[in-house]
Amino acid sequence: MRIGLLTEGGYPYVSGDARLWCDRLVRGLGQHEFDLYALSRSERQEGEGWLPLPPQVSRVRTAPLWTAEDDGVAYGRRARRRFAEAYGELASVLCAGGAGGVGGSGGAGGAEAGVPGEASRGASALEADRFANALYGLAELARDEGGLVGALRSEVAVRALERACRAPGALRPAREARVPDLLAVAAHLERALRPLSLDWYEDDGLGSVDLCHAASGGTAALPGLLARHFGGIPLLVTEYGVQLRTHYLASGADAAAPAVRALLAAFHGRLAAEVYRSSARVTHGNAHARRWQERCGADRAKLRTVYPGMDAAPFAEAGESPQHADPDTLLWVGRVEPAKDLVSLLHAFADVRRAEPKARLRVVGAPSGAEGAAYLAHCRALAAQLFPDEAAGPHSVGENPVSFEEFGDPDVPTPAAAYASGAVVVLSSVVEGFPISLVEAMFSGRATVSTDVGAVVEVIGGTGLVVPPRNPRALAEACVSLLRDPERRERLGAAARARALELFSAEQNITAFHGIYLDIVSQCPVRRVVLGDSGEPLPFAVPAEVHVPGRWTDLTDRVVARGGPTWAAGPPVRATGMAPAPEGAR
Helix, strand or coil, X not given: CEEEEEEECECCECCCECHHHHHHHHHHCCCCEEEEEEEECCHHHHHCCECCCXXXXXXXXXXXXXXXCCCCCCCCHHHHHHHHHHHHHHHHHHHCCCCCCXXXXXXXXXXXXXXXHHHHHHCXXXXXXXXXHHXXXXXXXXXXXXXXXXXXXXXXXXXXXXXXXXXXXXXXXXXXXXXXXXXXXXXXXXXXXXXXXXXXXXXXXXXXXXXXXXXXXXXXXXXXXXXXXXXCCXXXXXXXXXXXXXXXHHHHCCCCCHHHHHHHHHHHHHHHHHHHHHCCEEEECCHHHHHHHHHCCCCHHHEEECCCCECCHHHHHHHHCHHHCEEEEEEEECCECHHHCHHHHHHHHHHHHHHCCCCEEEEECCECHHHHHHHHHHHHHHHHHHCCCECCCCXXXXXXXXXXXXXXXXXXXXXXXXXXXXXXXXXXXXXXXXXXXXXXXXHCCCEEEEECCCCHHHHHCCCCEEECCCCHHHHHHHHHHHHCCHHHHHHHHHHHHHHHHHHCXXXXXXXXXXXXXXXXXXXXXXXXXCECCCCCECCCCCCHHHHCCCCCCCCCCCCEECCCCHHHCCXXXXXCXXXXXXXXXX
């Protein structure tokens, strides 16, 4: 099977998102062939290069999202009319609201409370079809005429947005848009729609694959939508972080005008709904992401849970030797940022120290950006204030019971070494998606205390203690109970390791995707064309077994399969008679 793997700012780039699980997936499915279609986010990312690619990667095609060159095509009257109609329809749908949450808070403030779900459920099928027709109309124009980049940057596009915003029935945020707001929206749409102008959709590109697998939703899935539209290629979308939710949260912190946020939320909401509607399957990594996908319009029958696959081997030694951990040490591992709520952890540790004076807290992780660096400095100052340096005697040097470290330091050269040093691993976050550090602790056989956020309860499954977020007292009580009960720690750690090996290993992830690939291809009819002497397609010229995954037909059979499995592909020919059935098919 040939799979077209679609990424945005991800694999195969060294600094790409989700590069690790994509690389493990490709390497783990050596029986399949992969074509990579990657959209880069910046010139810096392209300059950093690629990861080493395995031999099953037969082709890599890349395109920049951060820039696009106008091909200089000047539209004639007919092409200008096609563009104006398609773009005007797109703008009208966005200004009418619906899936993007334009009518409420612009998809920003109320996203967590379920605003996008209510908007998606209320969106009419007619408006969804209008958005799809406009999107594919622009793609067909780019394929037939070219010149779409220049058209999207033109005054015609801005005027179409303005007319849609001033039209009767447009919602309030759209009606309040000013010229700078319209220019900002037009620029964002031009960037988001750049994949429509790519030459990836012919028979020598995505038209030759058996399945498109988008490693995320949003812009990464756009090439998959067009491959399905032009060639009937089935699409699988994997979202370990729901792109629409990410956009809503980012726009909530953005200083852009309300009109800009509203229109862009409408666009991303409509795009997400079209991706979900057109996909053969949509996978997620936890129930929290699944609920978001359902709220944003995904059909429940298409959804599948595939937990992220992680390499358990580095943590095997720690997991099999829990007795080597320091029985008085609490460990926190992760990116240092405000969402991790280390302030509550430090206040909780103050209560722990009063109950267990020998307890120590190790905070291991690097700050995330400038905000993370400032937060780390604040936490260091708070730790110095709460825990003045203590000395064991009058002639010894004082030491703070809280240490801040990073991977690569002499005491913590690797994550496995960090987990091996602690008796209890603590997660204090107020916002969390899929808790990677928690799974690593489970692989290491460590008992855990976590806050009830994101997918924590789903991941822990009864093998650790869970407390409410922003509750230092509850966090401290749970930590003290485990520090005082080594037998319970050992039982919970062993159960956690067994659960992690069963659900979150790389092997289960690869096996699950392999089964989904076969399921999709087996249910997708292969469109073959066999021409007779008259040049017309021959009816009943394709045996039924070509719809079954496998090498049922001889590679020398000269038939054409457009959009079908590559093992049956070949140039169109005139058939003089029925080909004999292969021996294995009798």
